[in-house]
Amino acid sequence: MKKIKVVGAGLAGAEAAWQIARLGLGCELLDIKPGQMTAAHSSIYPAELVCSNSLKSDDPQTASGLLKREMRQLDSIIMSAADATRVPAGSALAVDREAFARRVDALLDSTGLIRRREQEIADLDVAADCLMILATGPLTTDKLMAAMAREWGDMLYFFDAAAPIVSADSLDPEHYFFASRYGKGSADYLNCPLDRDLYLKFRAALLAADKVPVRDFDRKVFQDCQPLEILAERGEDTMRFGPLKPVGLIDPRTGEVPYAVLQLRREQSSGEMYNLVGCQTRLTFSAQREVFGLIPALREAEYLRFGVMHRNHYIHGPKVLAVGNKVRSRENLFLAGQITGVEGYLESAASGLITARLVALVAAGLPVDCLSSLTLPPTTMMGALANYVTTSDSKDFQPMNANFGILCYDPDFVTARRKRERREQVMPMSDHHLAIWRDKYLKLCQDYGLCS
Ligand SMILES: Cc1cc2nc3c(=O)[nH]c(=O)nc-3n(C[C@H](O)[C@H](O)[C@H](O)COP(=O)(O)OP(=O)(O)OC[C@H]3O[C@@H](n4cnc5c(N)ncnc54)[C@H](O)[C@@H]3O)c2cc1C
Numbered sequence: 001m002k003k004i005k006v007v008g009a010g011l012a013g014a015e016a017a018w019q020i021a022r023l024g025l026g027c028e029l030l031d032i033k034p035g036q037m038t039a040a041h042s043s044i045y046p047a048e049l050v051c052s053n054s055l056k057s058d059d060p061q062t063a064s065g066l067l068k069r070e071m072r073q074l075d076s077i078i079m080s081a082a083d084a085t086r087v088p089a090g091s092a093l094a095v096d097r098e099a100f101a102r103r104v105d106a107l108l109d110s111t112g113l114i115r116r117r118e119q120e121i122a123d124l125d126v127a128a129d130c131l132m133i134l135a136t137g138p139l140t141t142d143k144l145m146a147a148m149a150r151e152w153g154d155m156l157y158f159f160d161a162a163a164p165i166v167s168a169d170s171l172d173p174e175h176y177f178f179a180s181r182y183g184k185g186s187a188d189y190l191n192c193p194l195d196r197d198l199y200l201k202f203r204a205a206l207l208a209a210d211k212v213p214v215r216d217f218d219r220k221v222f223q224d225c226q227p228l229e230i231l232a233e234r235g236e237d238t239m240r241f242g243p244l245k246p247v248g249l250i251d252p253r254t255g256e257v258p259y260a261v262l263q264l265r266r267e268q269s270s271g272e273m274y275n276l277v278g279c280q281t282r283l284t285f286s287a288q289r290e291v292f293g294l295i296p297a298l299r300e301a302e303y304l305r306f307g308v309m310h311r312n313h314y315i316h317g318p319k320v321l322a323v324g325n326k327v328r329s330r331e332n333l334f335l336a337g338q339i340t341g342v343e344g345y346l347e348s349a350a351s352g353l354i355t356a357r358l359v360a361l362v363a364a365g366l367p368v369d370c371l372s373s374l375t376l377p378p379t380t381m382m383g384a385l386a387n388y389v390t391t392s393d394s395k396d397f398q399p400m401n402a403n404f405g406i407l408c409y410d411p412d413f414v415t416a417r418r419k420r421e422r423r424e425q426v427m428p429m430s431d432h433h434l435a436i437w438r439d440k441y442l443k444l445c446q447d448y449g450l451c452s
Contacts, residue, residue, distance in 0.1 A: 002332075002363040003130045005030060007121045009046035011078060011345050012337025012352030013135035014104050018077035019356035021111035024451035025363060029108070030119045038139035040162070040310050045101035046108065047078060047349075051162035052275060053100075053267050055082055055346055058093040061423040063402040067346055067381040068093065069427070070434055071353060074382075077107050078349040087266050088188035090180040094265060123147045126332040131359050135337040135352055138312030145313060151329060152320045156341075158399065161227045161280035161309045164288055165273050166264070166301040175296035176264075182248035189265055190274060192297040193251045193258035194244070202294050203239065206232040209287035212309060227281045227309070243278025262295055273304055281307035316397050317341035317389035324358040324371035325351070325390070331368075334359055341389040343399035350382045351389075357441065364448040374441065378408040379433040 006017045009031040017029040034044040041048050056064040071079045081103035085095045108114050122143035126132040136144060138160070149155050171190070178187040194202060206229045231238045240246070244260040251258050267273035276292065283291060285306045292298045317340050320327060325340055327333040336355040337348040358371055376383030384406040392400075400406060404426070413429035416422045445451070 001025075001365075003127075004028070004359060004363050005126075005130055005132045006135060006356070007031075007132060008135040008137055008140075008337065009033065009116070010135060010137045010337060011047050011049075011349040012137070012355075013133070014047040014108060015076060015078050015349040015352035016133050016135060016336055016356035016359075017108060017114045018111070019075070019353055020360050021108075021113040022075060023357070023360045023445065024113075025360055026113045026115070028115045028117060030117050030121060032118065032120045032141060035118050036120065036141075038137075038141070040139055040308070043098070043101055045098075045105045047081070047101055047104040049095070049097045049100065049345060051160075051280070053087070053097045054089060054092050054094040054265065054275075056093065056344075057091055059091055060427050063381060063404050063407075064344075064346065066427065066430055067350060067385075067402040070380055070382050070430060071346065071350055073431075073434060074353055074357075074438070076349060076353055077104060078346065081107060088186050089265055090184050090186075090188055097267065120144070124151055124327075124330060124333060126330065128332070131332050131334065131363050133334045133336050133352075133355055133359055134339065135335070135348075136339060137348070138314065138338045139310065140313055140339060148315060152315055155313045156316060156397065157311050157313045159309055160225050160312045161282055162305075162307055163276045163279045163281070164292065164303055164307045165267055165275050165305040166298065167304055168272050168274055170300055170302035171264075171274070172297045172299060177252050179249050179252075181263075189263045189277070190297075191249055191251075192262040192264070192295050193246070194260040194262065194295065196259045198294065199240065199244070199260045200236070202291070203232045203236065205291045205294055206283070209291050210284045211287070212282045212284055225280055227307075228279050229281060229283060262298075276307075279307065280309075282309040283307065312338065312399075314339055314341045314399055318392050318397060321390045322371075323375055323390060324368075325355045325386070326368060326371065338399065341392075341397060341399050342385050342401075344401050347385055347400070347402055350385060354382055354386055360450060361444060361448055364450050366444065366448055374437075374444070376437055377433045378406070379410050379413075380430045380437070381407060383433075383437075384408065 004027040006013045006029045009029050020027045040050040059065040060069045081100050082095050085099040087094050176190050176192045240260045246258045246261040263277040264274035265277050322328050325334050336352040342351050378384045378387040381402050388400050388406050410429050414425045
């Protein structure tokens, strides 16, 4: 039996270590934390959510909801901890980030099979009797990134921005109301209405404000995470049709839909901290105070964390990785998480989940060549993501979120032409193909003496 090392105790690494332990194997889980922290990490716990506390929609008819459904079926620690620590957020799954990370920490310890160590890995060498999963994320340390670049060519990158978090008791209740968009679920969001004059003033201030300079910025920001000021630049109404959209929200004081609405989402179940939804920004800290301070509810806001921007690195998955996220140029090395070219908390965790399940079998004796017969079908969202990072033929390989565009459709299940009906047919398709894959996987686990 080969030893297994998982490097990086983030979303992918924590999930990977858990999956390995659930199969009855021991592993080492290494991280530079808590002694050293990357530019975005600050918690001593594993599986840190560095920005939003939202894991997106939990509706299985959305791509993100389908991914969650599949991960739950494969005993994901990230989903289990998220379900146990969720905070009200309408149809989205949002968590109390501190409680979530503590829960992951406790679950990892409860296996008794995971040895945790604080260590920086700085090269790609793996001992012959060991298998290593590198899950060091978009903020991999410079030394390791240099080693990756030496072996695989320049790392790819894009910029990502985080939204500010403010304390609840510093907000002015005279100027906000609680409601969920379209009245879905309970009224979990705190909404700050803007009339037209205020909206235009806010936009002008965003455009004029001091920003932290970033090279190549415009070309390299991930599409789903555009800073608010970039949206403001695009046109007068862009924010109003984007993060500041008022539709589905009625101000109880006027009985009308406001011109625009800035929403705040609860960070913890206790409701002490609120995240400014969609307000990721590269404004300087003082500019953030000034510009967001134009919104009456935020006039005296206390900032628990200002919005920030980071450079996220990833490798060219299709060039570097073979099936199962095995590195083509090395025998015992696998990659998982955002570094492979998936994007998002759950996408990263899903990558850790499937990579670890395959690595456990290889450790138990399954020949690496046999991994191709065990790939998750691309008719599942997890399989589609895994398939994307290893086989995409795009000239401009970009990180990928869960979405219906990468999924393959089995005509035995998906027959409808209309989008809405097709979405309804996707869930049984995913359930069916995942169940077949799981049966095959469990059979192999038995053959190789892994408990399952
Ligand atoms: C600023 C920022 C904001 C983001 N916001 C969101 C968001 O709101 N929603 C969303 O879905 N996704 C977001 N992402 C993207 C992504 O989902 C997260 O980065 C996610 O945490 C990636 O998971 P991971 O496991 O691949 O890496 P991480 O969770 O970052 O885990 C990597 C771990 O590896 C450790 N490490 C790094 N280098 C080494 C080394 N050399 N040796 C040992 N340990 C090492 C780190 O300390 C870290 O604990 C954001 C990313 C960034 C950078």
